[in-house]
Amino acid sequence: MNSNLPKTIFITGATSGFGKATAKLFNEKGWQTIITGRRADRLEELAEELGQNSLPLSFDVSDRQSVQTAVKNLPPNFNKISVLCNNAGLALGLEGADNANLDDWDQMIDTNIKGLVYATRTILPLMIDNGEGHIINLGSVAGSYPYPGGNVYGGTKAFVSQFSLNLRADLVGKGINVTSLEPGLAETEFSIVRFKGDREKASQVYKNTKVIKPEDIAETIFWVSTRPKNININRIEIMAG
Numbered sequence: 001m002n003s004n005l006p007k008t009i010f011i012t013g014a015t016s017g018f019g020k021a022t023a024k025l026f027n028e029k030g031w032q033t034i035i036t037g038r039r040a041d042r043l044e045e046l047a048e049e050l051g052q053n054s055l056p057l058s059f060d061v062s063d064r065q066s067v068q069t070a071v072k073n074l075p076p077n078f079n080k081i082s083v084l085c086n087n088a089g090l091a092l093g094l095e096g097a098d099n100a101n102l103d104d105w106d107q108m109i110d111t112n113i114k115g116l117v118y119a120t121r122t123i124l125p126l127m128i129d130n131g132e133g134h135i136i137n138l139g140s141v142a143g144s145y146p147y148p149g150g151n152v153y154g155g156t157k158a159f160v161s162q163f164s165l166n167l168r169a170d171l172v173g174k175g176i177n178v179t180s181l182e183p184g185l186a187e188t189e190f191s192i193v194r195f196k197g198d199r200e201k202a203s204q205v206y207k208n209t210k211v212i213k214p215e216d217i218a219e220t221i222f223w224v225s226t227r228p229k230n231i232n233i234n235r236i237e238i239m240a241g
């Protein structure tokens with residue numbers, strides 16, 4: 001492979017928060033970005049800002065067929081993926097387990113677990129063919145430290161952490177790195193989504209806290225992606241200061 005060609009990062013959930021900041025930073029650094037998410041209008045707007053090195057693909061990551069179709073139809077100049085950033089995810093609700101909404105639980109499992117697994121399983125063979133790659137999965141401190149109402153969200157993120165280590169076990173010697181990045185409180189649209197559009201309630205979550213910024217996570221993803229290949233960063237936990 002010609003090492004002068006720009007590298008490509010495939011980012012799930014690039015319409016907001018960490019994913020959007022990551023797309024902007026990698027674009028600035030000269031990478032090609034494949035930006036994905038359900039909201040096509042936001043993707044088009046971001047793609048316009050990023051320019052010709054960016055490819056917007058709108059699909060729901062929890063829909064297996066859509067993930068496979070999107071990857072199968074990648075144009076040849078975008079199908080050598082150096083980094084897959086499995087970032088799309090969400091928390092819904094903060095009710096205790098006896099009151100929580102089962103549809104919310106389904107959606108978190110479908111997105112945070114199944115979506116991440118679909119993207120990984122679909123893109124991994126391309127990385128194996130290229131003999132290099134890096135999968136960076138967005139876990140959370142909620143996967144290690146339980147809190148009331150975290151129930152299924154925390155469970156999905158514990159899956160991400162353990163799945164990352166198991167992927168690593170399968171990929172040793174194949175030139176593919178795997179990292180689980182596990183942040184704490186960061187101000188994005190995360191809480192607005194969790195509280196179903198209640199911005200006032202969402203803003204209370206970050207009151208009097210020095211929160212993590214999306215740009216902090218983007219910089220960490222860039223740092224992880226640019227380490228020498230003789231090391232693998234297994235797991236990074238970042239909490240608000």
Ligand code: NDP
Nearest residue numbers: 013015016017018037038039060061088089186188189190
């Ligand atoms: P945002 O709500 O700002 O962004 C979430 C992104 O995920 C959006 O781009 C959204 O795109 C995408 N997404 C959600 N569901 C789907 C779906 N079914 N298909 C495709 N894309 C989807 O939140 P954050 O940036 O904070 O969250 C990013 C990741 O980081 C998540 O996995 C979250 O769990 C994790 N995280 C967040 C923390 C925080 O405090 N903010 C801390 C630790 C981890 P669209 O709606 O357009 O589909």
Ligand code: 8X3
Nearest residue numbers: 140141142183184185
């Ligand atoms: C998001 C961080 O602490 O709100 O994963 O669950 S937390």
